[in-house]
Amino acid sequence: MLGWEQRFTIEPAGDRPRFVQIAQALVAEVRRGRLRPGDPLPSSRALAQSLGVHRNTILAAYAELRAEGWIVSEPARGTFVSQALPDPSPRRFAPSATLREQVPARAAFDLPPAIEPFRFDTRAPPGTIALPGGVPDVGLVPAALLARAYRRALQRDAKALLGYRDPAGHPALRAALATMLSATRGLAADADSLLPTRGSQMALFLVAQLLVRPGDVVAVEDPGYRPAWEALRRAGARLVPIKVDADGLVVDELAALVARERVRAVYLTPHHQYPSTVTLAPGRRLELLRLARGARMAVIEDDYDHEFHYEGRPVLPLASTDAAGSVIYVGTLSKVLAPGLRLGYVVAPPPLLARLVVLRSTIDLQGDAILEAAVAELIADGEVQRQVRRARRAYHARRDALAAALHEQLGDAVSFTTPGGGMALWLRARDDIKVAAWERGAAAHGVQFQPGSRFAFDGRECQQLRVGFAGLEERKLREAARRLAAGLEAARRR
Known part of the structure; x- marks a missing residue:
């Protein structure tokens, strides 16, 4: 089976001879679909060692199975499950059988409510x-340059990159991203205030899990980005929609909400609002930061496509003028490089960032060290720019x-x-x-x-x-x- 070593366990059952128990256990594996017609079986020596029995016991079990027509042995090739099974009503087998067909169709325990997936529409019928x-x-991605950077990273530091790493991310990438954010977005970020993540969605999920407690009110844009809403909901947030108009999030509506009840955070995309593309007006930006300071409300700023501004000067992030530490800034390189590379980041005040690093280590242990090293090299060489x-x-x-x-x-x-x-x-x-x-x-x-x-x-x-x-x-x-x-x-x- 694709070169994997097969593992079997045989539980003692009554007074039946050991070789009979082994033969019956293998028949059961065929019946439930783990072993399919044509699948190779372990050698008698390997199976004996695996089960802790004498090889003669396995030879006796295989002889019994051959006699019943469950297996066949081919000289110089090995032992295989028979293509013609003796069971008068065998389970249907097919070479294309999927795992879904082999495991139980239902769980034996209660499941949480189903999650509706967000459709990105990246797969369309042919011709569409x-x-x-x-x-x-x-x-447009310089794939050859990326491949070369991967090779260089492995050749230079393979032993370290292939082992366990600091969950805070590769130091060279953190430093490179901090320099980029300082130069292009006005953030006073350094390597110790930045955490690389596997895409911005991971960053949003980590922030939500750390920030939100069940029942906390979180304000979101309407219309807005549903995957971020789902990350917040999964943390227990009670989401309250705030209208978006031609000037972005209606901060007066948010202020009215803050006056009625405690708001833990607001999630928004102020540069190019998702999906309307409008930019949050300057007056509203200042009012939002003032409101956040006064209400001790976190501002989760998702700056998902900052690089792509075509006319005039790009508007700097809210985080660039946040002196109070209200803003948690989330960004990504997926739009610049490729979504499949899964490389995002979060910038936050150091006490929060330290907690994010610990939380990240509980679900991911660490980032993709080879990718991080390769992209750090591309940034240093000016290729990303x-x-x-x-x-x-x-x-x-x-x-x-x-x-x-x-x-x-x-x-x-x-x-x-x-x-x-x-x-x-x-x-x-x-x-x-x-x-x-x-x-x-x-x-x-x-x-x-x-x-x-x-x-x-x-x-x-x-x-x-x-x-x-x-x-x-x-x-x-x-x-x-x-x-x-x-x-x-x-x-x-x-």
Whole structure:
């Protein structure tokens, strides 16, 4: 079985001879699907050693099984489960049988409520153009440079990197990220105030688990990012939605909530609000920080795509002006490099960060030391910075191409403000258009978008939809706009 050493245990049963017990136990393994027709069995010597019996006992058991037709022996090859089983009503076996078919179908204990997965729409039927927001173009990733950095890291320090490491992360990566955040985002961060994680979602989950106690009120944006909500809910938070308008989170609404009850934290995406892409207005930023200080409320700032701002100067994070220690800053390199690399980070006041490191060690022990060392080298060599510039130029052009194609193909059927940054457009469909029907019509014409209901706190139907542009070349984006228009016409005819 793929070179793995098979393990068997035989419990003593009555006065039956030992070889009979072993033979019956192996038949039971065939019946329950662990052993399938054609599977190799251990050699008599290996199985005897494993079970702590004399080899002759195993030879006797194998002889019994051969006589009954359960196994066959082939000279110079070994012993195998028979392709033609003697059981008159055997369980169905197939080479493609999955683990799900072999284990019990039900648990013998109560399960918690099912978790609804968040759909990223990265898998689409063949020929379908998917427009998920926030998904980068992995084709732009310098894969050869990354592979070379991996090799160098292993050649230079294999023994250390392949062993257990500090759960706080590779020191070279922490230092490199701290330098990057200081230079590009104005954060007064150093290596001791930063924890690399396996993606920003891990960072959010760790923060939620550490910060929230069952029943704590946490305010979130509406519409907003559902995976973050789920991480907070799993920690026991009672989520309260706060409206988002053209200037971002409505801080006055948050202040009214704070006046009514204790709010443990607020989670928001102030740079390019997810999903609407709007930027939190300067006045609201200052008011939010003032409110957080006064209420002793944590601010969880998710800056998921800071690098991709195309016009004017990027707005610095809330954390850059937080002198009181209210802000927990979460970022990621997944949008710059690739989602599959799973590399995020969290910056927090040292007492909180120390607790995050300990908590992280209980679920992950440590990060991916080889990846962290490789990316630290890429940052030191300037490759990550060059990748940011390449991707920013490409995404800027793609944003403009999709915006122009939507205006041309859809006319007044949608309205939108072209965002200054980000990786998606947030459209508003005309009032006489049913977005759910449009989604179905678009899918029938080979294009997928994300309806606004997916981001609404209560899942309500709304007139908004989100279309991503970062992951597709301009030609594909123009074709996607054409298909969106065709899908809209089909929806209108229904």
